[in-house]
Amino acid sequence: MIDYDRFLSDYAKSVRASDIRELLKVVERGGVISFAGGLPDPNTFPKEEIAQIAMEVIIKHGEKALQYGPTRGSAYFLEAVREFSKMNGIPVRENEGIIATVGSQQSLYLVGKTLANPGDYIVTEEPTYLGAIQAFRSSGVRFLTVPIDEDGMRTDKLEEVLKEAVSEGIKIKYIYTIPTCHNPAGTTMPMERRKHLLELAEQYNILVIEDDPYSYITFEEREVKPLKAMDESGRVIYLSTLSKILAPGIRLGWAIGPEPIVAKMELVKQGMDLHTPTLTQYIAAEILKRGIIDRNIPKIKRIYKEKRDAMLRALEQYMPEGVKWTKPIGGLFIWVWLPEKINARKLLNKAIENGVVFVPGDSFFPNGGGKNTMRLNFSYPSPEEIEEGIKRLAKTIKEML
Amino acid sequence: MIDYDRFLSDYAKSVRASDIRELLKVVERGGVISFAGGLPDPNTFPKEEIAQIAMEVIIKHGEKALQYGPTRGSAYFLEAVREFSKMNGIPVRENEGIIATVGSQQSLYLVGKTLANPGDYIVTEEPTYLGAIQAFRSSGVRFLTVPIDEDGMRTDKLEEVLKEAVSEGIKIKYIYTIPTCHNPAGTTMPMERRKHLLELAEQYNILVIEDDPYSYITFEEREVKPLKAMDESGRVIYLSTLSKILAPGIRLGWAIGPEPIVAKMELVKQGMDLHTPTLTQYIAAEILKRGIIDRNIPKIKRIYKEKRDAMLRALEQYMPEGVKWTKPIGGLFIWVWLPEKINARKLLNKAIENGVVFVPGDSFFPNGGGKNTMRLNFSYPSPEEIEEGIKRLAKTIKEML
Numbered sequence: 038m039i040d041y042d043r044f045l046s047d048y049a050k051s052v053r054a055s056d057i058r059e060l061l062k063v064v065e066r067g068g069v070i071s072f073a074g075g076l077p078d079p080n081t082f083p084k085e086e087i088a089q090i091a092m093e094v095i096i097k098h099g100e101k102a103l104q105y106g107p108t109r110g111s112a113y114f115l116e117a118v119r120e121f122s123k124m125n126g127i128p129v130r131e132n133e134g135i136i137a138t139v140g141s142q143q144s145l146y147l148v149g150k151t152l153a154n155p156g157d158y159i160v161t162e163e164p165t166y167l168g169a170i171q172a173f174r175s176s177g178v179r180f181l182t183v184p185i186d187e188d189g190m191r192t193d194k195l196e197e198v199l200k201e202a203v204s205e206g207i208k209i210k211y212i213y214t215i216p217t218c219h220n221p222a223g224t225t226m227p228m229e230r231r232k233h234l235l236e237l238a239e240q241y242n243i244l245v246i247e248d249d250p251y252s253y254i255t256f257e258e259r260e261v262k263p264l265k266a267m268d269e270s271g272r273v274i275y276l277s278t279l280s281k282i283l284a285p286g287i288r289l290g291w292a293i294g295p296e297p298i299v300a301k302m303e304l305v306k307q308g309m310d311l312h313t314p315t316l317t318q319y320i321a322a323e324i325l326k327r328g329i330i331d332r333n334i335p336k337i338k339r340i341y342k343e344k345r346d347a348m349l350r351a352l353e354q355y356m357p358e359g360v361k362w363t364k365p366i367g368g369l370f371i372w373v374w375l376p377e378k379i380n381a382r383k384l385l386n387k388a389i390e391n392g393v394v395f396v397p398g399d400s401f402f403p404n405g406g407g408k409n410t411m412r413l414n415f416s417y418p419s420p421e422e423i424e425e426g427i428k429r430l431a432k433t434i435k436e437m438l
Numbered sequence: 439m440i441d442y443d444r445f446l447s448d449y450a451k452s453v454r455a456s457d458i459r460e461l462l463k464v465v466e467r468g469g470v471i472s473f474a475g476g477l478p479d480p481n482t483f484p485k486e487e488i489a490q491i492a493m494e495v496i497i498k499h500g501e502k503a504l505q506y507g508p509t510r511g512s513a514y515f516l517e518a519v520r521e522f523s524k525m526n527g528i529p530v531r532e533n534e535g536i537i538a539t540v541g542s543q544q545s546l547y548l549v550g551k552t553l554a555n556p557g558d559y560i561v562t563e564e565p566t567y568l569g570a571i572q573a574f575r576s577s578g579v580r581f582l583t584v585p586i587d588e589d590g591m592r593t594d595k596l597e598e599v600l601k602e603a604v605s606e607g608i609k610i611k612y613i614y615t616i617p618t619c620h621n622p623a624g625t626t627m628p629m630e631r632r633k634h635l636l637e638l639a640e641q642y643n644i645l646v647i648e649d650d651p652y653s654y655i656t657f658e659e660r661e662v663k664p665l666k667a668m669d670e671s672g673r674v675i676y677l678s679t680l681s682k683i684l685a686p687g688i689r690l691g692w693a694i695g696p697e698p699i700v701a702k703m704e705l706v707k708q709g710m711d712l713h714t715p716t717l718t719q720y721i722a723a724e725i726l727k728r729g730i731i732d733r734n735i736p737k738i739k740r741i742y743k744e745k746r747d748a749m750l751r752a753l754e755q756y757m758p759e760g761v762k763w764t765k766p767i768g769g770l771f772i773w774v775w776l777p778e779k780i781n782a783r784k785l786l787n788k789a790i791e792n793g794v795v796f797v798p799g800d801s802f803f804p805n806g807g808g809k810n811t812m813r814l815n816f817s818y819p820s821p822e823e824i825e826e827g828i829k830r831l832a833k834t835i836k837e838m839l
Contacts, residue, residue, distance in 0.1 A: 286716030308572035315687030
């Protein structure tokens with residue numbers, strides 16, 4: 038019998054299964070309302086149109102769409118994304134590059150491996166996106182964290198973190214942020230904080246990674262611009278994806294940033310998977326070119342707004358005193374602060390018995406903490422399930438109080 | 439002006455563009471016959487069938503095929519691959535697992551990151567697959583190499599390498615091999631050497647990574663079995679792909695190996711891209727289930743046999759004395775040994791002027807060497823181009839002699 042453990046790398050030994058993926062297994066057993074995943078509502082997928090285009094594209098462009106393609110991405114797709122991005126206020130400027138990736142997750146992994154050596158320091162919000170923690174951890178970085186409030190990253194705290202790092206001789210490689218409809222927190226940074234963040238990045242000469250899957254699906258007017266649109270010195274690397282505005286199973290994301298950085302991401306990607314599937318790029322390019330995403334976005338907003346409203350209403354109606362939550366203007370998530378004495382992991386065990394699941398908030402804290410917090414997803418369950426699920430959750434909390 | 443260089447990781451600074459990808463740019467200028475790439479002939483893509491199935495699958499399974507899926511791969515696809523693999527003599531046995539990856543390239547990257555720490559030693563053939571060198575190098579390994587002859591890896595030399603490693607206290611993590619229709623060498627290891635390799639792996643307690651994209655498209659009878667089919671102790675991790683038997687732009691590969699290793703590959707992949715595109719998996723699953731690949735393989739063999747024969751014939755007819763080459767029983771490549779005094783890189787510069795390109799063999803030597811060798815691809819050019827290209831190449835060689 039071979040002892041496989043002795044063959045594993047230290048990194049392989051260190052990686053753990055994500056809580057969320059484990060929770061999905063509970064959900065599959067049925068009878069449980071899930072606020073745990075981050076799945077889009079499949080009713081938002083323009084299925085018939087994708088089917089029709091897939092067929093046409095393969096017939097018309099099969100020789101290219103089924104063949105090997107460039108690591109940077111197929112010209113056909115990159116052009117379509119450039120145009121889409123420009124229309125949404127993020128042009129690819131001179132001295133900038135764009136690369137197609139297997140979902141935003143791969144952009145995170147690539148940028149992490151391109152910028153940081155093991156032992157380097159980076160800054161993230163606390164909480165922050167779990168996939169980003171996993172991606173960045175794989176390059177062996179250490180996390181400095183900045184707390185959030187209802188308005189996202191507290192840039193006054195960011196300033197303290199940067200000041201302290203300098204005084205301790207710590208060099209920070211990049212600041213990672215989700216300024217709009219934060220995952221997991223559901224917060225959106227006001228313009229003032231965005232400006233402050235960029236000023237600090239300038240002052241301390243740090244790059245900024247802006248993760249922006251959600252700004253296309255905000256359903257309330259708010260005067261905010263992506264950091265990338267405000268970036269005058271070429272300091273921001275902007276990541277986005279088709280996962281929330283078209284379909285995640287197509288796994289297409291992109292990164293826009295300074296050409297010297299994107300060129301290195303391309304070389305790192307070459308050894309990882311040669312290139313993003315040509316076929317999905319061709320299908321998505323045609324979808325973008327025909328304006329299907331532009332027409333689909335209002336529908337997504339309508340569906341998610343209804344669900345968010347249902348969740349906010351239910352929280353208001355059922356939650357006991359001492360429970361607080363964010364009021365997202367878009368995206369997929371609401372963040373909940375429980376009374377200090379409630380441990381969300383213990384709560385989860387009881388919640389499963391009561392037929393509802395969520396993600397304990399401490400999963401999103403790179404250095405620990407957040408024991409009394411949780412993330413609720415509102416995009417996947419129906420409005421009826423949302424009401425019933427929140428009722429069950431509130432009951433469980435009351436039982437623990 | 440930001441100095442982006444100072445933000446790059448050591449790894450990012452170290453990666454270089456692959457020669458092959460650079461050569462493709464020369465080819466795009468036109469008028470040049472290319473033996474450089476490793477592209478399948480697009481006439482082998484069953485375009486109409488893929489188009490029809492893509493449409494049907496999206497209509498019928500869109501809710502799942504367009505949604506997030508498991509990191510390990512969609513059950514629908516994994517089942518189809520299990521069945522296909524079993525029919526081809528590689529069942530997924532008890533205690534084994536299978537994972538869907540973005541091409542075989544990703545399997546290489548995953549297995550590299552799962553098994554080796556920076557500084558660890560691994561063994562490969564010399565020459566070996568360029569993409570494997572890139573993938574493994576990204577985990578910081580050091581290469582021990584074993585020369586090949588017309589019958590692939592010289593396992594007598596492998597034994598010497600392993601013995602010497604032990605005497606120097608060097609622990610080897612794995613042996614990487616392409617036993618059938620080697621890329622770049624076009625060689626196929628006879629059964630005896632396969633047995634010897636496995637015996638040595640057993641004796642020295644080393645894992646074996648078997649890369650097998652080509653054994654499905656051998657066009658001459660030869661009594662060989664994949665190492666995986668001979669593996670009794672669970673020591674072989676088997677990699678294959680749809681790139682050469684369906685289409686590379688769909689980017690689907692898989693790894694079959696001991697469950698404890700595959701489970702770790704899954705966790706490593708989670709941080710890299712969450713999962714392989716669900717859409718391409720569903721399309722490919724349906725293609726596999728309907729037997730389209732089984733029916734397509736004879737056609738591929740016919741096309742490639744004709745092209746290989748054209749290349750062997752032209753080599754025989756035009757090459758000057760002192761030039762030798764392999765006679766592949768399948769796959770996409772022929773390996774050429776030039777007279778010692780000819781440097782293939784210098785030859786390439788003149789060959790470009792004469793309207794033909796190839797990959798200099800030293801690209802495939804992890805530790806240098808192979809200056810007088812080159813790789814020729816016969817799958818992409820037409821039989822007419824093959825004859826004309828070899829004529830041009832022979833002329834260039836004669837000019838240099």
